[in-house]
Every structure is written in C-alpha cells, then in structure tokens.
Amino acid sequence: MKIFVNGEPRQVQDACSVQDLLAEMDIVGQRLAVEVNEEIVSKSHHEDYSFSDGDKVEIVHAIGGG
Numbered sequence: 001m002k003i004f005v006n007g008e009p010r011q012v013q014d015a016c017s018v019q020d021l022l023a024e025m026d027i028v029g030q031r032l033a034v035e036v037n038e039e040i041v042s043k044s045h046h047e048d049y050s051f052s053d054g055d056k057v058e059i060v061h062a063i064g065g066g
Contacts, residue, residue, distance in 0.1 A: 004057065006057070022046065036057050
C-alpha cells in the first residue's frame with residue numbers, strides 16, 4: 001500500500017505498523033514524534049498502530065539545545 005512520509009510517497013506492506021516503518025527507515029530508538037493524518041501517535045502505540053492506504057505520516061526528530 002502507499003502512504004506519504006513527510007510528503008514523499010512510500011510503499012509499505014499491508015498491516016505495516018509505526019514501529020515497522022521506523023525500523024525500515026532505520027530510525028528506531030531515536031527521539032522523535034510521529035503524526036498520522038494530523039493526529040499524534042504516542043510511542044506506546046507505535047507497535048499497535050497500523051497504517052491505511054493513503055495515510056499522511058509526519059516524522060519529526062526531537063533536537064535538544066539551549
């Protein structure tokens with residue numbers, strides 16, 4: 001199925017979870033926020049949340065500073 005990640009089309013397997021996508025993108029364990037269709041998906045739901053065809057996903061890396 002096709003989803004959009006940060007505005008770019010991306011093919012993923014059916015029943016792909018947020019956790020699966022992050023692993024595929026090699027960004028597991030990093031400090032980030034994931035939004036799907038303008039709704040935040042909390043880290044505790046990354047394993048359970050499965051995408052639907054056409055979902056719009058935004059992944060934002062947390063950057064510390066001072």
